[in-house]
Amino acid sequence: MIYNVSAWAIVIFLTFVALVLALSFYFARKTKSASGYYAAGGKIHWGVNGIAFAGDYLSAASFLGICGMIAFSGYDGFLYSIGYLAGWVVALFIVAEPMKRLGKYTFTDALDARFNSKPIKLTAAISTLVVSIFYLIPQMVGAGDLVVPLLGLPHYVGVLIVGSIVIFIVATAGMTSTTYVQFIKGALLIIFSTILTIYILQNGLTLNPDNHYNSFIRVGAVMEDNQVTGTNDSTWIFQTAYQQGPKHTFVKLKKEGVERWFRLSDDKKWLEEMLSITNQSDGTKLYNGEPKSAGKFYQVGHLTKIEVNGVEIDKTGPLGPFEFLSTLESSELIRFTKTDIREEQTTVYYPTPTQGKDMIKPGLLYKISTKAGGNFWTKLNFVSLMLALFFGTSALPHILIRYYTVPSQRAARKSTIVAIAAIGFFYILTMYMGLGASINGVLDVESSNMSGPLLARYFGVGLFSIISAIAFATVLGTVSGLIVASSGAIAHDFLDKYLNLKMDDRKKVKAGKLAAFGVGIFAILLGILFKGMNVSFLVGLAFAVAASANLPAILFLLFWKKTTAKGIAWSIVTGICSSVLIILFSPSMYEKYGLDKTSAPIPIDNPGIISIPLAVLVLVVVSLLTQKENATKVENYHLDQ
Amino acid sequence: MHGPAAKLETDYAAAKKSKLGVILFLFYVVIYGGFVLIGLINPELMGAHIIGKQNLAIVYGFGLILLAIIMGFIYNAICTKIENKMNTRKEDEK
Numbered sequence: 001m002i003y004n005v006s007a008w009a010i011v012i013f014l015t016f017v018a019l020v021l022a023l024s025f026y027f028a029r030k031t032k033s034a035s036g037y038y039a040a041g042g043k044i045h046w047g048v049n050g051i052a053f054a055g056d057y058l059s060a061a062s063f064l065g066i067c068g069m070i071a072f073s074g075y076d077g078f079l080y081s082i083g084y085l086a087g088w089v090v091a092l093f094i095v096a097e098p099m100k101r102l103g104k105y106t107f108t109d110a111l112d113a114r115f116n117s118k119p120i121k122l123t124a125a126i127s128t129l130v131v132s133i134f135y136l137i138p139q140m141v142g143a144g145d146l147v148v149p150l151l152g153l154p155h156y157v158g159v160l161i162v163g164s165i166v167i168f169i170v171a172t173a174g175m176t177s178t179t180y181v182q183f184i185k186g187a188l189l190i191i192f193s194t195i196l197t198i199y200i201l202q203n204g205l206t207l208n209p210d211n212h213y214n215s216f217i218r219v220g221a222v223m224e225d226n227q228v229t230g231t232n233d234s235t236w237i238f239q240t241a242y243q244q245g246p247k248h249t250f251v252k253l254k255k256e257g258v259e260r261w262f263r264l265s266d267d268k269k270w271l272e273e274m275l276s277i278t279n280q281s282d283g284t285k286l287y288n289g290e291p292k293s294a295g296k297f298y299q300v301g302h303l304t305k306i307e308v309n310g311v312e313i314d315k316t317g318p319l320g321p322f323e324f325l326s327t328l329e330s331s332e333l334i335r336f337t338k339t340d341i342r343e344e345q346t347t348v349y350y351p352t353p354t355q356g357k358d359m360i361k362p363g364l365l366y367k368i369s370t371k372a373g374g375n376f377w378t379k380l381n382f383v384s385l386m387l388a389l390f391f392g393t394s395a396l397p398h399i400l401i402r403y404y405t406v407p408s409q410r411a412a413r414k415s416t417i418v419a420i421a422a423i424g425f426f427y428i429l430t431m432y433m434g435l436g437a438s439i440n441g442v443l444d445v446e447s448s449n450m451s452g453p454l455l456a457r458y459f460g461v462g463l464f465s466i467i468s469a470i471a472f473a474t475v476l477g478t479v480s481g482l483i484v485a486s487s488g489a490i491a492h493d494f495l496d497k498y499l500n501l502k503m504d505d506r507k508k509v510k511a512g513k514l515a516a517f518g519v520g521i522f523a524i525l526l527g528i529l530f531k532g533m534n535v536s537f538l539v540g541l542a543f544a545v546a547a548s549a550n551l552p553a554i555l556f557l558l559f560w561k562k563t564t565a566k567g568i569a570w571s572i573v574t575g576i577c578s579s580v581l582i583i584l585f586s587p588s589m590y591e592k593y594g595l596d597k598t599s600a601p602i603p604i605d606n607p608g609i610i611s612i613p614l615a616v617l618v619l620v621v622v623s624l625l626t627q628k629e630n631a632t633k634v635e636n637y638h639l640d641q
Numbered sequence: 642m643h644g645p646a647a648k649l650e651t652d653y654a655a656a657k658k659s660k661l662g663v664i665l666f667l668f669y670v671v672i673y674g675g676f677v678l679i680g681l682i683n684p685e686l687m688g689a690h691i692i693g694k695q696n697l698a699i700v701y702g703f704g705l706i707l708l709a710i711i712m713g714f715i716y717n718a719i720c721t722k723i724e725n726k727m728n729t730r731k732e733d734e735k
Binding site: 368 | 724
């Protein structure tokens, strides 16, 4: 997609970045101690911390990823909203106050509070690092996606910019500046998402989203023996045709030296233009047969039928929030489905008419209905996703460390409730932002992640600039939090506690900053490598790793007296290894490797359904086998305090 | 062994709050599990209109989000009451 860069966008973006950096400079002067660097001195107000929680949590995955997934796959994207929010129930009712009581700076401190065990320190630090890195990848991918339309820069430059700024923020001021950046960003994201939703509802539904919306070409097909052999328009010359499955015939036509791809209509009378990306032998790409700069790779997604009370209309005018959903339900829209024509090194996106009612119920992405082609594995994948989202939140290290920035258990609880209210409200908005993007001709089929910001641009460049700058700050804030968590794992858990290097306060802060630098560089490389994947899908995987590696350990530590240090350590190792292995051999990763995804040895993408029970089983068995070692633990630490 | 970043007062209400938390958590698990189960057993039901023109998927999905918020406020109110009662009484007994 070619985007026109706006001066406003650049000014607003630079203002945001300048504000964030100024905040970091200000707090850098105040951060001298390890407590200040890792836990903001434990002095943050619960209201500020609650919104900062929302800032941490409403990462690129929520704003960019979920909106994009809803725009492309309807309600199945909203499943992430439901699961992400439900996860906070576990955090509030089970984890928040005990974590505050047990820990000091990091998640490892809390896990190790009863045992003072070296294996726990090591495995929990590794787990923090692995989960944070899995979570970092989508943030960096999202950052790269954002700068393309915002500043007109290549994807990798966006990743580099975010990486550099975040390393600076974290290496200067640690958790205090990260908290205030998250607070401001969280609040602005919710305010402007509300404004965007109001615009969507005011706009209503229309068959003509934009005067510049592309009308796709339709050429009459000439058929012989049920095969396409030509066209009835002499300016379009037939080149070749490929049959894919029983439903699709893709046809390449040429006009004035430019090759374009078409799909044979279901009644076999027409060839309908598609979007295509062709990889050439010299490494360059053609978009709809021409270089990207020709601007022929259009934004898509539109309604083909709007029905109100049984009458078809062109435009509804302003709608209420429930009216919007019910009107969309009785309408019909065009989504674009991706497939590869390997023989031609081409990816095509063909129009797929979709009933509105299918957009607002599950099933377009996760095939849970047998009628829609679902089977045992697709259903298992769905359950696995819902399980990981539910249990993942309260096991994310960068969320857990935020419990140490407030002064008391009561403040930890209250800040969690503020977070739930703010995040819940935002997640309801994602439904409207995603659906709004799917019908207003703004979708970039190359990057579902840009659906929300591009929808904002549909309503005006000012709103687009602000929303994009906030989204960019979203990435900055979340990456900062993740890097603080990772640097804590390396410097505090591993160097100080596991290796027992006896560092003083000043050295601890210095080690944390160096670790932040290293993790930041690694994150930049991963962000460039994973370009093009939906960020919410990637975050879903991070949740699965966190839920498998950390949550069994946390829950059993709190509620099962027979839990031992070795049980916890082996459970963490099992959770990490099993979830990461399943991900590496999953269909989505096979596709990323350039292999046929149906040949993946593990038929599900989401590992939680296997890896979480496995980690629990290992914890129970190892704990029962090592009961003698429990003599030294601090009994009932969590309940007696 | 570690202590918390900020020095904490002894919380005599911890056990009671923990029990309440587990009860509310299990209640939510049942409701959340119901959503997943309908998706598995009878996904077509998700498209059925149950309140006005809104289908079950919308009502249940939005409902799960709103329920979490409402339960959060209820939990906080009860916990604050328990804390005020138990922690004040223990301090008085000292």
